[in-house]
Amino acid sequence: MKVRVYVTLKEGILDPQGKAVKHSLNTLGYSAVEDVRIGKYIELNLNNNSIDKLDFQIKEMCNKLLANTIIEDFRYEIEK
Amino acid sequence: MKVRVYVTLKEGILDPQGKAVKHSLNTLGYSAVEDVRIGKYIELNLNNNSIDKLDFQIKEMCNKLLANTIIEDFRYEIEK
Structure with a gap:
């Protein structure tokens, strides 16, 4: 089973890497x-076929390790 | 207009960061x-309302800057 997790900075949190990429794209002519x-x-590959606790487990993994929930949001999709 | 770009390592390319995260998740009990x-x-925000050349432009941006196409693949979605 494949799970896709997207971790993004919360709104209002500065993103210097994004700013640098924006500046580079503008410089390359993409105004x-x-x-x-x-x-x-x-992308997570799980060998767990029980979907019972899957939502709970994925949220727990994100909160504990994958995202820093003070500054980041996460969302996920489960591909069956 | 919002464009979401996903850049992933090509299959067969080693992903040490992913390996480290897998190991940490296993250690935390997610076997x-x-x-x-x-x-x-x-996420790109564009003020360009003409969709004519948009596909071409996004591919060009990915090839030039956002992805290293030797080791990475990219795909994108356009949100109208």
């Missing part, structure tokens, strides 16, 4: 780019 | 986690 935010994309 | 791959998730 239409107004804002860039950079996050993480994490 | 069902068999593999972890870590990529980038990039």
